Amino acid sequence: MDGTALLTITVLAVFVGFEVVSKVSSTLHTPLMSGANAIHGIILVGAIIVAGQAADPWVLAAALLAVVLATANLVGGFVVTDRMLHMFHARKNTAKAGGQPKAGSK
Amino acid sequence: MSLLDPVWTSLLYLAAAVCFILALRGLSSPRTARRGNLVGALGALIAVVTVFLSARLENIPWILAAIAVGSAVAAPVARRVKMTQMPQLVALFNGVGGGAAALVALLELAHAENPWVRVAVVFTLLVGAVSFAGSGITFAKLQELMTTRPVVFPGLPVVMAVVLLAGVASGVAVVFTGSLPLAALVLVLGLAAGVLLVLPVGGADVPIVISLLNAFTGLAVAASGLVLGNVLLVVAGTLVGASGTILTRAMAAAMGRSVAGILFGAFRGGSTAGSMVVSERPVRSSSAEDVAVLLGYAQRVIIVPGYGLAVAQGQHTAAELAQALEARGIEVDFAIHPVAGRMPGHMNVLLAEANVPYESLKEMGEINPEFKTTDVALVVGANDVVNPAAKTSSGSPIYGMPILEVAEARQVVFLKRSMRPGFAGIENDLLYEPQTSLLFGDAKDSLAQVLGAVKAL
Numbered sequence: 001m002d003g004t005a006l007l008t009i010t011v012l013a014v015f016v017g018f019e020v021v022s023k024v025s026s027t028l029h030t031p032l033m034s035g036a037n038a039i040h041g042i043i044l045v046g047a048i049i050v051a052g053q054a055a056d057p058w059v060l061a062a063a064l065l066a067v068v069l070a071t072a073n074l075v076g077g078f079v080v081t082d083r084m085l086h087m088f089h090a091r092k093n094t095a096k097a098g099g100q101p102k103a104g105s106k
Numbered sequence: 107m108s109l110l111d112p113v114w115t116s117l118l119y120l121a122a123a124v125c126f127i128l129a130l131r132g133l134s135s136p137r138t139a140r141r142g143n144l145v146g147a148l149g150a151l152i153a154v155v156t157v158f159l160s161a162r163l164e165n166i167p168w169i170l171a172a173i174a175v176g177s178a179v180a181a182p183v184a185r186r187v188k189m190t191q192m193p194q195l196v197a198l199f200n201g202v203g204g205g206a207a208a209l210v211a212l213l214e215l216a217h218a219e220n221p222w223v224r225v226a227v228v229f230t231l232l233v234g235a236v237s238f239a240g241s242g243i244t245f246a247k248l249q250e251l252m253t254t255r256p257v258v259f260p261g262l263p264v265v266m267a268v269v270l271l272a273g274v275a276s277g278v279a280v281v282f283t284g285s286l287p288l289a290a291l292v293l294v295l296g297l298a299a300g301v302l303l304v305l306p307v308g309g310a311d312v313p314i315v316i317s318l319l320n321a322f323t324g325l326a327v328a329a330s331g332l333v334l335g336n337v338l339l340v341v342a343g344t345l346v347g348a349s350g351t352i353l354t355r356a357m358a359a360a361m362g363r364s365v366a367g368i369l370f371g372a373f374r375g376g377s378t379a380g381s382m383v384v385s386e387r388p389v390r391s392s393s394a395e396d397v398a399v400l401l402g403y404a405q406r407v408i409i410v411p412g413y414g415l416a417v418a419q420g421q422h423t424a425a426e427l428a429q430a431l432e433a434r435g436i437e438v439d440f441a442i443h444p445v446a447g448r449m450p451g452h453m454n455v456l457l458a459e460a461n462v463p464y465e466s467l468k469e470m471g472e473i474n475p476e477f478k479t480t481d482v483a484l485v486v487g488a489n490d491v492v493n494p495a496a497k498t499s500s501g502s503p504i505y506g507m508p509i510l511e512v513a514e515a516r517q518v519v520f521l522k523r524s525m526r527p528g529f530a531g532i533e534n535d536l537l538y539e540p541q542t543s544l545l546f547g548d549a550k551d552s553l554a555q556v557l558g559a560v561k562a563l
Contacts, residue, residue: 003222006332006340013328013341016127017348024134024353026360026444026469029451032133033353034196035143037320039126040203040327040346042150044173045157046210046334051172052163059213060165064172066209071176073203078147079184080195085140087189087458 031084038077044070115160118152119338125149126342130349136464153338189459190416193449194248197316200323201241207326208234208293214333215289221281226332228277228292234326235296236303237319243304244319247312248448254312257305266302269295303369311368313449314357318365321350353450360444360470362496362507389525392543394552397484397519398559400543401427404481404517406437408473410510414487414523416447416456420550424486425460427557434560439466441473441483441510443491474511483515487522487549493534502532518542521552 024032047070051063110118126149132142154173163169180199187195211230218224246252273295280288307315324346331339358365401407409428415421428438440462446453454467468476477483485492492512495502512518513536520537522544536542545552 006335006337009337010328010332010340010344013344014348017130017345018352020127020130020345021134021349021352026356026451027442027454027464027467028133028136028139029353029357029444030192030196030449030455031139031143031451032130032349033317033320033449033451034192035129035133035139035146036324036346036349036353037196037200037203038143038150039129039146039342040207040320040324041199042122042126042153042339042342043203043207043210043327043330044150045153046327046330046336046339047206048154048157048163048169049161049334049336050210050213051165051169052161054165054213060168062209063213064168066206066213067169067172068176068179069202069209070206071173072180073199073206074150075177076180076184076195076199077203078143078150079181080187080192080199081143082140082147083185084189084192084455084458085143087455088136088139088464 031081031088034077034081034084038074038081041070041072041074041077044074046070110156110160112160115156116337118156118160119336122149122153122156122338123341125152126345130345189456190419190448191249192455193313193316193447193452194245196449197241197244197248197319200316200320201238201245204234204237204241204319204323204326206234207323207330208238208296210330211326211333212286212289212293214330215280215284215286218284218333223333224281224284226329227289228280230326230329230333231289231292232273232277232296232299233322233329235293236300237322237326239297239300240304240315240319240322241300243301244312244315247304247307254308256308262302262306266299269298269302273299307368311361313445313447313452314354314361314365314368316449317350317354317357318369321347321354324348324350357445357450360450360508362504387538389537390540390543392519392545394545394555395559396543397545397556398563400482400517400519401431401436401484401556402434402560402563404436406476406480407431407482407484408439408441408468408477408480408512408515410441410443410483410485410488410492410512411453411457412443412446412486412488412491413448414489414521414549416453416487418487418549418551420486420548420553421456421460421462423550423553423557425457425462427553427560428462428466430557430560434563439468439473439476441470441512442467443470443488443510446488446491470508470510477511477514480515482517482519483512485512485518485520486553489522489534490532492536493532494536495532495534504532512536513539516541520544521549521556522546523548 047066054060129142129146132138211227328343496504496507496509
């Protein structure tokens with residue numbers, strides 16, 4: 001892909017990024033930050049490409065370290081965000097099994 | 107071996123990018139947020155499968171093993187972390203992402219023939235390293251491995267300027283020469299800049315720094331996409347960079363300050379005179395039973411939770427107290443200041459964990475007009491976010507920060523550990539007002555005592 005096309009995509013993505021989060025309520029700032037954090041873990045794709053092209057063992061070792069770090073970012077980010085959002089989901093009506101026993105006794 | 111032709115590869119990356127946009131969009135509303143996050147994870151899965159099928163890759167067993175290791179480390183931690191400790195985990199994940207981006211750029215330098223591509227390499231190195239080291243320091247501050255107070259030494263701005271200039275200068279040299287040792291130097295200088303950037307930031311401002319570093323990592327990932335010519339990395343990184351910037355600004359606005367002011371220490375430079383000085387003026391200290399009577403015979407109660415509640419792990423007790431009061435027919439809401447907790451919106455997560463329905467968590471703008479008709483405002487472990495000095499005293503460091511107007515309520519009850527001023531080190535005049543009473547002690551213990559007394563009414 002040539003440079004100008006990439007630049008076009010970058011600029012458009014900036015505006016999409018501004019647009020999609022501009023109306024978010026402060027209630028969800030933490031999950032949003034954590035979710036965005038997970039998304040940049042997609043650097044894993046870059047790390048995989050670099051590791052897959054590595055011929056030198058040192059380059060491979062460094063690239064594999066990048067793969068480990070990026071995977072931690074990606075997987076950990078989505079898991080912790082999901083956990084957080086699950087709590088927003090678990091409303092009064094569905095008191096979790098194993099949750100607070102006192103919640104239902106009012 | 108490549109199974110997919112370039113067109114399919116591009117289309118699948120496009121699908122992944124759309125998933126990420128939908129994920130961010132979904133995260134803007136509590137109803138769609140969880141699905142949004144799952145859509146994002148699906149996008150990530152599509153992207154990772156696509157890269158395996160499309161590129162000519164060697165070392166696949168090694169790569170799969172590295173992915174397994176990364177998942178095996180991160181997933182259990184993410185699943186088990188306490189919600190109060192979640193901000194530091196987010197900082198940590200953010201840091202390793204930045205580190206991965208910097209490593210990718212460093213390794214790609216050998217393939218970067220075009221000077222413009224080397225500009226992207228240098229940018230990724232520098233920003234990724236700043237994010238990695240800065241997040242590490244943020245983690246250490248939040249985990250209290252080091253002091254949460256600002257760390258400053260004379261000449262810090264000069265050292266920072268020298269490091270940044272050296273980083274940019276060696277970066278320029280890398281662009282022209284493509285030298286790997288110089289690129290490694292850029293990386294080291296970036297790490298130093300990250301440390302210097304976060305050291306002077308005080309505990310109260312750490313949340314904003316997490317958000318800023320998140321945006322940085324996004325930008326580093328976008329730049330690494332330019333290095334690799336990978337559209338998906340460009341789009342995903344830019345999305346995160348843009349949304350992180352918006353979020354950082356929104357949070358800074360909620361604290362009534364500028365991002366630059368936080369980073370360059372205008373806050374500390376301001377007058378913190380009177381900090382840590384405990385005033386001799388009399389306060390009305392009361393017992394758990396008194397507080398229970400006040401609450402139990404009110405019609406409308408607003409609970410203002412703050413950082414102290416989170417530290418004391420008292421959110422479940424607070425939720426129980428709210429339920430006990432509601433069972434007596436009292437209208438109870440939680441008023442959430444945008445910067446309550448250790449991360450913007452952190453308090454919402456903590457209370458959601460304690461099964462408080464999010465409908466009863468009210469944002470500042472929504473709840474402020476209601477304090478006038480409120481019988482009791484119960485302030486648990488919060489101080490600066492209810493300090494009227496933010497409105498009245500122009501010399502105060504928090505002047506201009508929007509606050510929760512608890513002073514409007516008929517009675518104000520503070521649950522506090524001591525008379526020590528809050529994070530910002532500013533005395534709160536509200537504590538000495540006639541309508542205010544104080545119950546001293548650990549937030550959780552105090553809440554438990556009040557809860558017991560309410561049940562006994």
